[in-house]
Amino acid sequence: MRWMRRLAAAGVLLGSCLAVGTAALADNYPSRPIRLLHGFAAGGAADTLSRIIADGLSKKLGQPIIVEAKPGAGGNIAADAIAKAAPDGYTLGLVTGAHAISAATYKSLSYQPAESFDMISTLVYYALVIAVRNDYPAKSLGDLIAMAKEKPGSLSFGSVGFGSTHHLAGELLNATAGIEIVHVPYRGDAQSVTALLGGEVPVIVGTPVLLAPQIQSGAIRGLAVTSPTRTALLPDVPTVQEAGIKGYDVRTWAGLLAPKGIPPAIVAALNSATLEVLGDPELKQRLETAVGGEVRGSSPEEMKKLIATEISKWSGVVERAKIPKI
Structure with missing residues (x-):
């Protein structure tokens, strides 16, 4: 039975090393510039929101955040690039309500809107x-x-x-x-x-x-x-x-996410930094003025639940409206 005790001790040691390594990684993060991708054209709401939140997070994290637009396919081109990026916290994505809608309007995607990403936080909700x-x-x-x-x-x-x-x-x-x-x-x-x-x-x-x-x-x-x-x-x-169109309600949203598999400590650090930035009165006003909406942060779990709910909602709309999927 001695070998079992040794194996158990080795497992505890390995777990301790991983925990220390993850904590150290979070302590050193970020050590270089971060890319923030979005899937819409320059000058639009997603671009404006990206630049405002990048400015706030850059000051908070102490590293430049470079906004990069990859427009096309309702945001899917950018989402695909984010999903395929290294899960190291140096590629982030700003997505809108279209991220969940894609699951309802496309026959297949090269990524899963919920499962291919680690969520960070919602940012703002706004009307069209x-x-x-x-x-x-x-x-x-x-x-x-x-x-x-x-x-x-x-x-x-x-x-x-x-x-x-x-x-x-x-x-x-x-x-x-x-x-x-x-x-x-x-x-x-x-x-x-x-x-x-x-x-x-x-x-x-x-x-x-x-x-x-x-x-x-x-x-x-x-x-x-x-x-x-x-x-x-x-x-x-x-x-x-x-x-007179009773019950009609469409509000889109924007949120931050990252490729699936980034260290949990970095997810936590990014969520904390984002919520602090959203709590800044000046930046909050800039975001709300930019889209005429309401700033609302969240936990990663809440954002993932939102996407699942939105996929269900819009799948129903697509079915009722008989919109052909592409």
């Missing part, structure tokens, strides 16, 4: 805006719905891409209002706004941060925001529910 050009005949969401019912399939709406929250917000409007407005994907908010102003599409679903200046200048009219309550960034734009 349904908008038209200012000279468009529809002066309200009710007008737009009436036009769509009169000629089903004759209208189109632009979004930041297939499988984005913007896309599903439009499809949910179709399903709940009993209309058929055809989706047209673009590579980012800026391209969809350009398409709207150029007359390529009559309607877009976009983010308040990008549309607010155009709405305030009079070039674009905001018909409705997708949350149950109005957004502080566009207080004069009514909600979809105010237009």
Whole structure:
């Protein structure tokens, strides 16, 4: 039985060494610059949020955080790059609600939205805006719905891409209002706004941060925001529910994650740093002003549960709306 006691002692020693090694790794982390990837075009909400949170975390962690955009496929290109990166804490990702939607809209993915990542924390929740050009005949969401019912399939709406929250917000409007407005994907908010102003599409679903200046200048009219309550960034734009579409509620979110397998001590360190940064009044105001939303941090476990809940919700929308998967 002596060999069993020796084996047990060796196991305890190995566990102690691993614990000390992990703690030492966390103590030395980070020792070089960190990359923060996101999957949308420069200038949009994800890019703006990435740069604000990178600024706060960089000061907190004492290392530069380099924001890198990999737009396309509703954020899937960036998510794939994050999932395949080394799990050492030096590649992080900022994802939005589209991260969970991808599981509902794609037949297969090269990664699993929940299982291929270690979650860090949610950051902010915010609404979207349904908008038209200012000279468009529809002066309200009710007008737009009436036009769509009169000629089903004759209208189109632009979004930041297939499988984005913007896309599903439009499809949910179709399903709940009993209309058929055809989706047209673009590579980012800026391209969809350009398409709207150029007359390529009559309607877009976009983010308040990008549309607010155009709405305030009079070039674009905001018909409705997708949350149950109005957004502080566009207080004069009514909600979809105010237009009579009861129960309609689409709020996207942003959060931080990392490739699966980074040391738990680094996950804990990043979560702690993120929550401290979100608690800073100045940075909190910058984030909320940028998207007209609400800052809300979380534990890694809470973020993972959110993604699972969102996958279930949007899978139901895709099924009800009979959206073909790609």
